[in-house]
Amino acid sequence: MSRHARDDNVPLNADATSSRDLALEVENLRTVFHTEHEQIHAVDGISFNIRRGETVGLVGESGSGKSVTARSILGLIESPGEIDPASAIRFEGDNITEYTESEYESIRGDGIAMVFQDPLSTLNPVYTVGNQIKEALSLHQDLRGTAATERAIELLEEVGIPDAARRVTEYPHQFSGGMRQRAVIAMALACAPEVLICDEPTTALDVTIQAQIIDLLMDIQAERDLSILFITHDMGVIAEVADRVNVMYAGEIVESAPVEPLFAEPKHPYTRGLLRSIPSTQTSGDRLETIKGEVPTPNEPASSCRFAPRCPKSFEECSEVAPIPTAVGDDPDHDAACLLYPESMTTDEAVAHHRPADDGGEQ
């Protein structure tokens, strides 16, 4: 599975991850929605990257801005939403946020494809499944007619749909939930993308089917050396699929780390809360914990820690200073945005580290 892919790669230090190894790089992405009364900073300055052949997880509760991130990458943000011009999303060396709509069309599918949450509603009910796969084939592989049909059948077989030759002529409503998601994946594969964004691809499915779909995605990734951005609210799924994880909260990435250290030593109080809410990590008998409260709507630029109202560890400065991502411990890949870090400093020093420069802080 994909985890090996990374092991084959160059060592994990910042210099080695030259842009050639990066499939996608998101830098300081801000997506703002202008509503009548306020501006919603749905994605508020996040940065992360995906290396070739790697699966990166983006995890958080609903409302944390995960899906907006995915749509921002694909250029699907429409008025009243807007991507801040200072943001950069680099794909194959280009900053695609500067693309025009037609330039964007040329990388959608081909370069970056996406699998959505609800397979029923992502398939157009009035066209056959085959028609919709062939649409992608004709757009990206220049296949038409019988060649396209044959390829579509192959793809359906590849994603594990039995009797594909017949099913290719059927309509979405004739498929079961799991089969539909397989069909959607086949459609994404028909584009032959380099990066695949999976936005909660298993949430709408039964548990057993979830496992099958995840296995399918992992197999496909191994075969095709795909880079995957896997979005979910489910820590359990993340543990299974991801190489590296970014934890998102209220439009910001609060912690990012390779998967093992993240699960072994979560640093950010929010990540710890999330992990405590997975059934499997509980010792038996304990009540399943949930983090009380809801994700706040980020309707103004951050001037404090957005997690403070729900944070068990919050202290006075948490509502005055907005924490910035800071390396925790020795692993250079492990960051958290919390005033408690860096651990090596005293609290006052740490707060000063996070305070914006013009406020007299050191940065």
Place this chain on the structure above:
Amino acid sequence: MGADTDVGSGSTRTGEFREEASRPEGDRDLPLSERITRNPGPAATWAAVVAVLIAAEFGAIVSGLLSVPPWGWVGGLVPGVVEPVAALLATVAERGAELPTITSRSVIDNTGYQTPSGWEGTTLGLSPAVAWALRVAVIYTYSFTWLLVGWWGYTLYRRHYRIPDWTPRDDVVNRFRRHSWGLFGLTIVFAFVVMALFAPVLGPTTVDQNIENPYENRIDYYNDETGQVESIFVGEANGDTQSRGQGDNNVGPLEYDQYDRFHPFGTLPDGKDLFTFMASGARVSLLVGLTSLGIAGGFAMVFAMLTAYYKGLVDLGVVIAGDSIQAMPQLLFIILASFVLSDTWIAEVYNGGLVLAILFGITGWPALWRAVRGPALQVSEREWIDAAKSYGQRPRVTMQKHMLPYVVGYFLIYASLSLGGVIIGIAGLSFLGLGIEAPVPEWGRAVSAGQPYVATQSWHISLIPGILVVIIVTGFNALGDGVRDAIDPESDIGDGGNENVAAGGGA
């Protein structure tokens, strides 16, 4: 709000009603009357206000209620026994009408004449236009007060007497309160209903005097040439105040005629007052519309319950029956049926209004039924229906108790939409000279009368009725939209095949 000092004083928040005044726990299981006895303050204040409102219009309310049934016809049905009673009730109704009310014509009188020294005959010597406007203002103020008092009563009930703190219906009400398009519709519809209810006193003159029996009534006027106050038959006066497009033959909106009568909407081609005609026509339209909706709605709801409960063959049967009725174009069917029934007793009730109502009712139910069939089917699939079935509840009770309340809301949406359609339909028929018999006012007849003069200075005759129809139908549609969004904010019903509910058979 006066006496409710003990409970929830001062904490009246208009926006959020979940904030409840504290209720003693012991009140939980008492019947409403008991709950009121325990805490009579708010209810008493409210009742006092209502009593004042009723007292202000007592005569009109009594006569209004009693004059709805067609007594002459009822008496004729069973001569001997019923006849004297009917006659008595009819007299009571007439007497009641004579009691003074704040909105009666005699309180603010707008009929009079202008002598060189000023206005004679009108209240306080006001000009007829001002006096009339004042009366209209009083009527509408009075009516809207009722609306507010009704709403206030509901909030009192909700705060002080209702057992649960919150019910799902509260959300519906709150959503509607924030729906400005729906509120706009409600205002228009309410204004229209008031126009219909108060038609006899809203007009500058009365239907009897001006329209139906102009040669039995006389009016006084000041003759400039002789310098005398003279009297004339209304019919003769009307002859001089015609609106026929050319030259002096026009009395437009907001004008006086030479007999010092004020015409807010101008006059008809035969010199009668258009406003009086319209107000009375509103009453006819509304009455026929509501009756037909009652009939259509009754069929639709019963069928919706039956088809949703039994499904299968019952459903198929109603589909076929409904489609068969709809296969005959509604307007054509009504034209045909009203012709066939034209010589029967039923055609005489309300000058043909009853026949119209029945015909619109039996041709209208399939559309309504289709509209509520979906929601009814939906609710019939719910677990609680199965539960009720499983413990042996009788089908009728299940339908009434567990299914009907859910569907009623949807019915209201389409009732509102289709009422506008029926009003258009009735007007269309009377435009053709069918339906409501002349001289009883009906809007379509005004459009028809004004047809030759649309592009002349007498444009008001056709134009004003048409514009009023547009406003009212828009109002009903808006109200329906508002109710829909309040009941089911997610849904998109009302779009799609059901739009034609509102079309009035293409009139």
Place this chain on the structure above:
Amino acid sequence: MGRWEYFLKRVLLMVPIVFLGTTVTFLILRVGPIDPAAAIIGPSGDTEAYAAIRDSLGLDQPLWIQYAEFMRDLLTLQLGESWVVVRGQSVWELVGVYGPRTLWLGFWSILIPIFVGLPLGFYAGLNPNTLADYIASFGGIVWRAMPNFWLAVIFVSVLTQSDALFGFSWGDWLVETQIVTPPDLSGLWEPTQFLGALKAILPAALVLGSASMGNEMRIGRTAVLETKNANYVEMAKAKGVPGRLVVWKHMFRNALIPLVPVITGEAFLLLGGSVLVETVFAINGLGYLFFQATINGDVPLVGSLMFLFILLSVGINILQDFLYTVIDPRVGYDGGA
């Protein structure tokens, strides 16, 4: 159940509907409180003529025989003849004269809204909450609240006096036409004739289509708004389908589904509404003929015409189901109607 089986079932369902509708017509005309012979002959008729009419209509026979003959004649399309309106003329000939005018009117009053209302609605839906959207939406609401007969009256008056009112003569514009007259439908293949016939019917078609236009605009708008936010549209974009193709392939056809019943429903209303509009514009079509037949007591003609109307509406119903079946593959699945 497959789609076409579903369609077949719907078609079969029309048989009892035709039957039942015709039976109701029979009940109204023959069992209702009027005496067809008396209605035909009017107040002045003599007893001899009266008896002759009764005899030739078979009114003295038992009711069930009358019913059987009535149904047999209509179902075998023997529509009989007119007794009052055009005495002795066969109904088929009358339909041949009056029918084309109604068809011509109906054709344009369905077509104009589709080509005006739908694009406006789609445009409004693609550009929601713009000024154009507000104008279109509000206009649609008011436009469909206007009574047809009233609109017709206004159109007639304004157009006949357009010269005096605006200094522009509608009657003389392009080709000379009358406003209140039946359209001349001869020689439609010649451009001027066609233009003349179209221009003559245009105001009436606009009026008759007014409600449809408003409805189609409104529903077109919501349908587009809904499909625009549908996930499959996002998916289509995500797989790189160009914007134009997204609109035409993935939005248009889905948005059409809720519009099918609206459009066919309009055709229904048209049958009823034609009475008023044809009367105001003096078009002398089927609606007008039906109205004349009714008020003149031409009972046999009324019955035959009603039967034709029933056939027409059933035909429209079948067309609607056909369109549904073609456009929406989900039809018939889950027993959905």
